[in-house]
Amino acid sequence: MNRIPVMIDCDPGHDDAIALIMALASDKLDVRCITTVAGNNTLENTTKNCLKVLTVLGKEHDVPVAMGLDHPMFKPLRISKSVHGESGMDGPVVPDPVVKPVDMNAVQLMEKVVRESEERVTIVPIGPLTNVGTFLLANPDLKPKIERICLMGGSSLIGNSGSATAEFNIFQDAEAANVVFSSGIPIVMHDIESTRKAFVEEKDIEELRGMNHVGKFVAELMDFFTLYSKQHNLTFSIHDACAVSWLIDPSIFISTFANVTVDIVGEKTYGCTVTDFRANSTLPKNTEVVLNVHRERFVQLLKDCVKQYSK
Amino acid sequence: MNKRPIIIDCDTGHDDAIALLLALGSPEVELKAVTTTAGNNVVDKTFHNTLKVLSHIGVTDIPVAKGAESFFFQPHKIADHVHGDSGLDGPELAEPSFGGVKLSAVELIEKTVRESAEKITLCPMGPLTNIATFVLSCPDLLPKIERISFMGGSAVGGNASPVAEFNTWQDPEAAQIVLKSGVPITMCSLDATFDAYITAEEKERFRQIGNKAGILTAELLDFFGKFHAKVGNKGAPMHDACAVAAVINPALFEMKRANVSMDLNGTFTRGCTTTDITGVTGRKQNCDVTFGVDREAFVELLYSAVKNLQ
Amino acid sequence: MEKRPIIIDTDPGCDDFFAIMMAAAYEGFDIRAITTVAGNAVVDVTTRNALDIAKLLGIKTRIAKGAGSAMMHPFDEPAAFVHGLNGIGQVVLPRSEQKVDEMKAWDVIYDEACKADGQLELIPVGPLTNVAIALLKYPDLKDKIKRITIMGGSTTIGNCLPYSEANIFHDPYAAHLVFTSGIPLVMAGLDITLTALVPTDDIMKMSEDIKNKAVRDTVVQLAKIRGNEPFHDVVAVASVIKEDIAEYKDYNVEIEYKSPLTYGRTIVDTTFTTGKAPNCRVMTGYNVEAHKTMFADMMRKY
Numbered sequence: 067m068n069r070i071p072v073m074i075d076c077d078p079g080h081d082d083a084i085a086l087i088m089a090l091a092s093d094k095l096d097v098r099c100i101t102t103v104a105g106n107n108t109l110e111n112t113t114k115n116c117l118k119v120l121t122v123l124g125k126e127h128d129v130p131v132a133m134g135l136d137h138p139m140f141k142p143l144r145i146s147k148s149v150h151g152e153s154g155m156d157g158p159v160v161p162d163p164v165v166k167p168v169d170m171n172a173v174q175l176m177e178k179v180v181r182e183s184e185e186r187v188t189i190v191p192i193g194p195l196t197n198v199g200t201f202l203l204a205n206p207d208l209k210p211k212i213e214r215i216c217l218m219g220g221s222s223l224i225g226n227s228g229s230a231t232a233e234f235n236i237f238q239d240a241e242a243a244n245v246v247f248s249s250g251i252p253i254v255m256h257d258i259e260s261t262r263k264a265f266v267e268e269k270d271i272e273e274l275r276g277m278n279h280v281g282k283f284v285a286e287l288m289d290f291f292t293l294y295s296k297q298h299n300l301t302f303s304i305h306d307a308c309a310v311s312w313l314i315d316p317s318i319f320i321s322t323f324a325n326v327t328v329d330i331v332g333e334k335t336y337g338c339t340v341t342d343f344r345a346n347s348t349l350p351k352n353t354e355v356v357l358n359v360h361r362e363r364f365v366q367l368l369k370d371c372v373k374q375y376s377k
Numbered sequence: 378m379n380k381r382p383i384i385i386d387c388d389t390g391h392d393d394a395i396a397l398l399l400a401l402g403s404p405e406v407e408l409k410a411v412t413t414t415a416g417n418n419v420v421d422k423t424f425h426n427t428l429k430v431l432s433h434i435g436v437t438d439i440p441v442a443k444g445a446e447s448f449f450f451q452p453h454k455i456a457d458h459v460h461g462d463s464g465l466d467g468p469e470l471a472e473p474s475f476g477g478v479k480l481s482a483v484e485l486i487e488k489t490v491r492e493s494a495e496k497i498t499l500c501p502m503g504p505l506t507n508i509a510t511f512v513l514s515c516p517d518l519l520p521k522i523e524r525i526s527f528m529g530g531s532a533v534g535g536n537a538s539p540v541a542e543f544n545t546w547q548d549p550e551a552a553q554i555v556l557k558s559g560v561p562i563t564m565c566s567l568d569a570t571f572d573a574y575i576t577a578e579e580k581e582r583f584r585q586i587g588n589k590a591g592i593l594t595a596e597l598l599d600f601f602g603k604f605h606a607k608v609g610n611k612g613a614p615m616h617d618a619c620a621v622a623a624v625i626n627p628a629l630f631e632m633k634r635a636n637v638s639m640d641l642n643g644t645f646t647r648g649c650t651t652t653d654i655t656g657v658t659g660r661k662q663n664c665d666v667t668f669g670v671d672r673e674a675f676v677e678l679l680y681s682a683v684k685n686l687q
Numbered sequence: 688m689e690k691r692p693i694i695i696d697t698d699p700g701c702d703d704f705f706a707i708m709m710a711a712a713y714e715g716f717d718i719r720a721i722t723t724v725a726g727n728a729v730v731d732v733t734t735r736n737a738l739d740i741a742k743l744l745g746i747k748t749r750i751a752k753g754a755g756s757a758m759m760h761p762f763d764e765p766a767a768f769v770h771g772l773n774g775i776g777q778v779v780l781p782r783s784e785q786k787v788d789e790m791k792a793w794d795v796i797y798d799e800a801c802k803a804d805g806q807l808e809l810i811p812v813g814p815l816t817n818v819a820i821a822l823l824k825y826p827d828l829k830d831k832i833k834r835i836t837i838m839g840g841s842t843t844i845g846n847c848l849p850y851s852e853a854n855i856f857h858d859p860y861a862a863h864l865v866f867t868s869g870i871p872l873v874m875a876g877l878d879i880t881l882t883a884l885v886p887t888d889d890i891m892k893m894s895e896d897i898k899n900k901a902v903r904d905t906v907v908q909l910a911k912i913r914g915n916e917p918f919h920d921v922v923a924v925a926s927v928i929k930e931d932i933a934e935y936k937d938y939n940v941e942i943e944y945k946s947p948l949t950y951g952r953t954i955v956d957t958t959f960t961t962g963k964a965p966n967c968r969v970m971t972g973y974n975v976e977a978h979k980t981m982f983a984d985m986m987r988k989y
Contacts, residue, residue, distance in 0.1 A: 224958055229961075329949055331642065334952075338948075338949060341849060343843075514823070
């Protein structure tokens with residue numbers, strides 16, 4: 067079977083790291099490039115963290131990494147130290163990476179990958195949509211070569227992180243998200259409510275810890291990441307891994323098609339992905355909205371991916 | 378000659394006080410009632426200041442009511458940098474010799490309009506909160522409003538923000554309700570009222586009248602002029618007095634018909650009175666907007682009014 | 688038993704008819720007034736309907752006319768005529784001779800609030816314009832109302848927009864003033880009222896118990912016109928009569944009135960993200976069987 071060519075745009079981030087680990091383990095996906103964006107932390111830190119992850123996996127020379135934009139389109143960056151720590155990926159002790167990002171920016175690298183690809187490419191954004199929005203604005207001619215955009219972000223009914231109606235990634239750069247959702251490209255939206263349901267338990271973390279060096283790394287990531295969850299009585303959800311998992315095996319997820327429009331002017335609803343679930347809605351259903359996750363199958367997929375690194 | 382009955386809605390305030398003197402000293406208008414609103418300062422102070430000014434010149438038979446404490450959709454911000462702590466710093470005025478009526482501002486406007494045989498002209502010179510509440514709650518009385526001549530707004534520029542005038546900026550939703558009321562409106566906008574100033578020499582002429590009103594006017598200007606001198610204005614602009622002057626003698630002003638609509642949602646432009654004098658929006662013209670004033674004639678009008686008083 | 692003073696603020700409306708009927712059938716209520724607002728039809732029509740409904744159901748109370756349009760759109764005609772041109776699907780009711788109260792809706796609300804000595808409950812089942820104008824005109828009103836139980840808003844999906852329910856959508860500015868008033872609020876949102884379906888067949892059967900022929904004919908006609916759709920407004924009244932018919936949670940609720948995408952959304956902070964104190968008791972569940980029983984009992988009162 068042909069591997070699906072993907073470009074991952076991320077802001078590692080603990081759950082971003084796990085998403086990368088799964089994507090690079092799967093024989094279903096062909097990761098053509100990784101781009102970094104400011105989000106969970108500064109661009110400098112998310113890039114460093116991304117390279118660290120690749121180094122741990124021993125794949126630092128396999129995939130080109132490019133740095134993207136260091137702040138949202140129309141406002142300053144607000145980072146989330148409370149969730150991801152000072153470095154943006156606190157927890158595991160990993161030496162500073164030796165490899166460097168490529169000598170072009172994220173948008174240029176995306177352009178190059180898409181232009182050079184014979185097949186259509188899938189974009190997997192798991193941070194704010196600043197890079198992807200800019201890529202689409204700068205390259206309208208390349209839109210037909212994008213298979214779909216499978217993203218982690220959005221809040222169809224309930225928000226989080228700073229707003230009762232918006233999810234963190236979209237809230238960070240709603241204007242960029244608006245560009246993405248109005249692009250006409252098929253979108254899979256891993257809504258925050260659905261990704262909350264993609265959680266692991268303590269025993270899963272321990273199983274991973276004993277598996278191999280990557281499993282140990284994942285467990286150490288979770289050791290820190292779950293501190294916040296425990297404090298706030300939340301599940302140990304690995305939000306960003308959902309977007310990658312869907313591409314590996316969409317049958318793990320339950321979804322519906324709906325119109326989604328991003329609010330960029332609301333006083334209380336800025337960054338809300340306004341999702342039209344009304345039965346009589348006549349708006350074009352531009353988005354596949356993920357509503358639920360078969361949790362145990364999701365966790366099994368994670369374990370299977372980590373196991374790949376034992377070889 | 379028939380006097381035109383008017384109601385002043387104010388947030389006294391130095392220029393409000395002078396507007397009251399203009400109304401009381403002018404034979405062309407009859408001041409039927411005064412209502413007060415939060416604006417330059419909190420409504421307790423603007424109400425108290427109004428009573429003090431009227432008491433000082435011996436006018437104690439006009440009903441005065443206290444109105445809105447806060448605005449429709451945003452908190453109140455006072456302008457003590459312009460009008461001082463009391464909202465009327467400067468002249469030493471005795472405590473008022475009469476109290477206000479038991480009615481609220483809206484109830485007093487409602488009663489005055491209902492009981493009047495003639496149509497009434499409203500002269501608001503603070504945020505439009507009271508007037509908007511009247512418009513919303515008494516739609517059947519709107520045909521009895523001759524005109525609303527308000528001080529507020531600007532076609533170009535602002536004083537509360539780069540594009541918004543203080544009164545419309547304080548309660549933009551209220552302003553929108555008034556602008557859409559269908560009542561004929563004169564918008565005494567900053568475009569003209571900044572030019573309705575009184576110079577230092579003219580101020581002394583008021584003092585030399587020697588009556589209470591004249592000395593009060595000069596003392597108000599002593600304080601008010603300091604702020605305006607500091608920010609580089611040519612003299613002390615009598616913004617609020619324009620709302621009354623435009624009723625007494627509209628010919629003092631250069632007016633243009635325009636549609637005026639409030640900007641309610643702008644990040645940088647909220648509270649701006651979007652003034653369409655070219656008709657580009659196609660919206661119905663709802664205002665006569667002041668674009669210029671015959672300053673010397675305006676000062677003369679004020680001078681003779683003040684001279685008529687105690 | 689001391690009767691509870693209430694005012695129904697309404698824009699009749701098919702569901703409003705049944706809401707008024709349920710309130711009138713309950714002996715525990717002293718209906719101090721019915722106030723009308725534009726919504727299902729222009730205000731002159733909803734007022735006419737309120738007068739005629741009151742006559743049909745034998746309700747003796749003052750009926751006062753309120754706002755003809757939303758606060759920020761004075762003197763614009765309302766756009767929605769979901770219930771047919773006369774608001775009640777062209778059903779013709781026997782004409783009442785009663786005159787509309789001399790006072791406006793907001794003045795009546797204040798007047799009755801003062802008389803009821805802090806005991807008055809409002810049940811607005813249309814846009815909240817009248818209540819908002821009352822709050823603006825009489826700042827002390829907020830301390831004189833015991834509780835406001837609203838049919839409107841939604842925790843999840845809407846009808847006018849993806850999240851926006853019609854009553855709030857028609858005047859979100861007014862809703863904002865009501866939700867920030869500090870008055871105890873109960874919200875029967877669309878997500879809950881959608882569950883409160885009494886099938887048309889059941890209503891037909893229940894209507895056989897109505898002895899008053901004119902009432903029975905009207906009930907049958909309105910139920911047929913409405914089809915198998917819930918009578919949303921009734922839920923608000925039913926919950927005031929029988930509080931334990933619903934489940935509730937206290938949440939902070941804010942109204943969006945800036946964005947065209949979410950204009951009139953009631954943002955129910957179910958995840959306590961905003962950190963703001965609860966200002967509303969939000970209905971989170973509803974006992975539909977009990978609702979049906981109340982419906983049937985109501986029919987037997989006529």
